[in-house]
Amino acid sequence: MTETVPVPESSAPVRQSAVERRILDAALRLFAEHGFDGTSVQGIVAAAEVTKGALYHYFDSKDDLLYEIYHSLIARQLADLRAVLARGLPPRDAVRAVLTGLIRSTAEHIDEAKVFSRDKDRLDDARMRSVRADRRRYHVAFRELVEQGQRDGVFSADTPAETVTIVALGMVNQMPSWYRPDGPKSADRLADEVAGFILAALR
Amino acid sequence: MTETVPVPESSAPVRQSAVERRILDAALRLFAEHGFDGTSVQGIVAAAEVTKGALYHYFDSKDDLLYEIYHSLIARQLADLRAVLARGLPPRDAVRAVLTGLIRSTAEHIDEAKVFSRDKDRLDDARMRSVRADRRRYHVAFRELVEQGQRDGVFSADTPAETVTIVALGMVNQMPSWYRPDGPKSADRLADEVAGFILAALR
DNA sequence: CGGTGCATACCGACCGGTCGGTTTCTGGCA
DNA sequence: TGCCAGAAACCGACCGGTCGGTATGCACCG
Numbered sequence: 243m244t245e246t247v248p249v250p251e252s253s254a255p256v257r258q259s260a261v262e263r264r265i266l267d268a269a270l271r272l273f274a275e276h277g278f279d280g281t282s283v284q285g286i287v288a289a290a291e292v293t294k295g296a297l298y299h300y301f302d303s304k305d306d307l308l309y310e311i312y313h314s315l316i317a318r319q320l321a322d323l324r325a326v327l328a329r330g331l332p333p334r335d336a337v338r339a340v341l342t343g344l345i346r347s348t349a350e351h352i353d354e355a356k357v358f359s360r361d362k363d364r365l366d367d368a369r370m371r372s373v374r375a376d377r378r379r380y381h382v383a384f385r386e387l388v389e390q391g392q393r394d395g396v397f398s399a400d401t402p403a404e405t406v407t408i409v410a411l412g413m414v415n416q417m418p419s420w421y422r423p424d425g426p427k428s429a430d431r432l433a434d435e436v437a438g439f440i441l442a443a444l445r
Numbered sequence: 446m447t448e449t450v451p452v453p454e455s456s457a458p459v460r461q462s463a464v465e466r467r468i469l470d471a472a473l474r475l476f477a478e479h480g481f482d483g484t485s486v487q488g489i490v491a492a493a494e495v496t497k498g499a500l501y502h503y504f505d506s507k508d509d510l511l512y513e514i515y516h517s518l519i520a521r522q523l524a525d526l527r528a529v530l531a532r533g534l535p536p537r538d539a540v541r542a543v544l545t546g547l548i549r550s551t552a553e554h555i556d557e558a559k560v561f562s563r564d565k566d567r568l569d570d571a572r573m574r575s576v577r578a579d580r581r582r583y584h585v586a587f588r589e590l591v592e593q594g595q596r597d598g599v600f601s602a603d604t605p606a607e608t609v610t611i612v613a614l615g616m617v618n619q620m621p622s623w624y625r626p627d628g629p630k631s632a633d634r635l636a637d638e639v640a641g642f643i644l645a646a647l648r
Numbered sequence: 649c650g651g652t653g654c655a656t657a658c659c660g661a662c663c664g665g666t667c668g669g670t671t672t673c674t675g676g677c678a
Numbered sequence: 679t680g681c682c683a684g685a686a687a688c689c690g691a692c693c694g695g696t697c698g699g700t701a702t703g704c705a706c707c708g
Contacts, residue, residue, distance in 0.1 A: 261654085277567075279482030283698060293655050294699085300653095304698065360563055362622075364480070401642045405635070408623050409616050409642060416615035419565075432608070439604045439612060443646030464688085486664060497665085498689045507664065 262300045264290040269307040274353035278308055278361040308361065309369045315354040316376045322347060323383055333391030334441065340384065341410065341437040342430075348417050349429035356418035381407060388444070397444040410440050465503045467493040472510040477556035481511060481564040511564065512572045518557040519579045525550060526586055536594030537644065543587065544613065544640040545633075551620050552632035559621035584610060591647070600647040613643050 258266075268290035272281040283304055287294050301307055326339045348355045365373065385407040391397035413436065421432070461469075471493035475484040486507055490497050504510055529542045551558045568576065588610040594600035616639065624635070 295655050401638055405638045409639060412619035413612050413616050416619045420611050435604055435608045439646050443642050496689050
């Protein structure tokens with residue numbers, strides 16, 4: 243009898259047992275390395291040093307693990323975005339703050355980004371809708387920031403705001419394929435370079 | 446009793462039987478829709494309306510299908526790139542031509558791009574090296590184009606050429622997640638907008 | 649004693665790949 | 679031209695193994 247309440251509680255600090263935490267960490271690492279389909283439940287429980295019974299005690303399914311990963315990623319991004327918007331900065335500073343924050347956050351949680359970019363459409367319909375709705379919210383908020391800057395005249399209107407948004411956010415989603423934590427450039431430096439590049443195009 | 450006449454392709458460098466072609470088309474479609482691991486060999490032969498024996502007659506393994514898809518994609522991109530370079534255009538025109546061509550080509554073969562972006566590291570070591578070497582060649586050629594423009598002073602040197610290359614090509618790799626063939630904007634228009642945006646940043 | 653938090657054993661479905669056999673094509677010889 | 683032998687093209691039942699998920703047992707705690 244599964245009494246799962248599927249609705250994710252918003253912004254409530256969720257208590258997690260140590261076992262639960264270990265399972266999620268192992269799943270994230272393995273999904274990032276081998277992909278969702280390439281990772282077996284057996285492999286996850288072995289890496290987390292727990293048993294299958296423990297995993298299925300805390301999670302409904304393998305899909306459930308994937309959803310938890312996506313949800314924590316997107317929740318964090320939306321929280322960061324709202325924190326910047328709340329500061330009421332002028333468009334140029336706001337776009338720069340959003341982009342550098344997003345790039346730094348993505349670099350710090352690169353495994354989650356990798357899983358998301360590769361297996362984003364492996365969820366069942368209900369969970370997929372939830373994830374997509376959050377993503378869309380982020381996309382629209384960013385585009386409105388660009389539109390506002392274009393209306394105010396501080397941004398060039400040569401490229402439609404929608405296209406700017408697609409390029410800027412798409413570039414971040416692509417980070418797992420080129421960002422290396424042990425690479426020659428720090429995440430901070432890359433964030434500045436990339437944000438500067440995007441803002442240069444908007445001059 | 447469909448009399449499949451092996452019409453000789455006059456200009457095609459590689460001869461393929463009709464059966465071979467159908468298998469590759471089906472594999473491409475299914476890989477793009479469900480991912481490599483999410484697609485079974487049974488599913489491919491069913492979609493191609495051939496038998497398993499036929500598939501393993503023409504291909505060594507499931508991996509072999511994936512490699513064929515990657516190889517044709519990258520070979521086409523490299524050929525396009527070289528064709529542009531051979532024209533000896535000034536950097537600004539060359540970058541524009543490369544980018545618009547790449548975007549249009551990617552839009553036209555969006556399924557291949559989708560498979561590549563999702564399952565690019567599912568190959569065995571030997572084939573992986575071959576694919577990566579070709580990709581790197583493209584990357585370096587593009588970066589050198591940007592560097593030349595920066596040396597000549599027609600491009601801003603505010604952003605390192607390597608970062609410009611990462612952003613520009615990474616954005617193209619991201620196309621499968623936002624480009625829709627039946628969307629409101631044509632591939633040509635998108636190519637112009639995006640190339641214009643990148644060139645604006647290089648002013 | 650009932651319920652939580654696991655462990656263990658196990659299930660049917662499905663996977664990529666194989667292999668012995670059959671059909672179809674092709675070239676050489678009479 | 680007619681015929682035939684060997685090669686290439688193709689068939690599909692079958693295999694060992696792995697998968698996600700389940701049923702049940704049990705220690706421990708309030």
